[in-house]
Amino acid sequence: MSGDDSRLSTTALARALDIPLQQLFATLRDYGWIERRDEHWLLTPKGEYEGGCYRDSKRYGRYIVWPEALVQHPLLSAIESNQRISASQMRRYYPGLQPRHLNRALAEFGLQQSTILGWELTALGKHFGGQQVQSESSGAFYVSWPHEIVDHPVIQRELERLTARQAVTAAAEPAGPVERTVSGHDSTDLFASAGPIAAPMVECRGIDGHHPGTCLQAAVCDWLYFAQQAHALKRALPVEEELYADFYLPAGRVYIDCWEDGAPAAQLAAWLRNKEVYASLDLRHLEIKAGDAEYLDEVLGRGLLAFGIRC
Structure with missing residues (x-):
């Protein structure tokens, strides 16, 4: 050279x-x-x-x-760049994931769905270049994808996160034991500070163990839990931007945002940007306002029923 x-x-x-x-x-x-x-x-x-x-x-x-x-x-x-691949063949690029992990991940993100016929393509999956295929041997449905999907930033982000989670073998250990007194409490001197005693913070924690950011989100989280609706908290939207919905229901591919009163301008801008993405990709979504907290049975119940989800 x-x-x-x-x-x-x-x-x-x-x-x-x-x-x-x-x-x-x-x-x-x-x-x-x-x-x-x-x-x-x-x-x-x-x-x-x-x-x-x-x-x-x-x-x-x-x-x-x-x-x-x-x-x-x-x-x-001699490498062919125009061939299409299935989720199983994507394992070549993500060897830490089994085919079932890849299929379920694509389904969880709304690109395909599991039915009695197999894996069926969704409208969002078509947006990513998916095509419906039927196996000649078994007759089962599956989805083929353009080879370029392995380079798509959204797909890379999600599958790399899944790969990292699969690779984790043990949770991090605490830095060290907390010293306890005979009464079972830690030995910190509660009177060591000369400042005033701060009022206890209200912990908005979901009954399922989730830690939403606000009490409105915690109320929605609890409602979904008691309605036996599996849901993700702070789920990334299927775009390259770092946009997140407050909740995501993979079974119905529904995103939920909680619009709080008095939210800062940056948060309001994020909600509005989410709405633009929902509209551009034709994604199912619901908005829960602060005044809806006492009427979640009606607001969420009717909203999800419109998407075919009975609670």
Whole structure:
């Protein structure tokens, strides 16, 4: 090669080959050119033989670069970029997840749903490029996805979070034991502070163990729990922006936001942005106002019934 400037990062190489980045990483790994170690991609002797080397950057740290001529390499130029993949085949890019985890994750996010026929595509799934397919052997329904979905920021974010949770083997231990007196209380001197005694804070905690931010959210959380509706708290919306709904019901793919009185401008702006996303993606959603707290049976009951959810 004429110089280091003519080398391509793996991202640039994927762009030159017109294939998804995650597909290229998986291919290079399968060829034995790179390996994953401690959350980093490292060159193997075979990768070094093909011309790979490292480049250091203040912004990106250390990363692998390749000769520009690899664009013409027969093993890479033969990669098909227009093929479609199923959730089971996505395991190649997320080896820590089983096919059932991937299918359930896509369903929880509203891209597909489980029925007696199999996995059926939803309207949001179509937005992500999904297509309904029927197995020729079993007749079961499943969804195929464009290969580029493995590079979609929203899909990457959700599946990487799921991978991280699967990898956790034990919860963190407390920093140390709390010293107790014979009465069972900690040994902190309650009278050590010369300041006034602060009034106890009202803890808005759901009966299911969730810790919502407000008492209105706690009331909604309890209502959903007693209605036996599985729900997530502070669920990310299916967009690249960091937007979160207060609650999400995966069974009906319904998002719920609690509009509090006297909320700061930033929170109000976030709620309004959520509404725009719900409208643009045609997502099911409900808004609970502060005045609805005493009428949740009517507001939530009727609202969810409109989406086919009986409580």
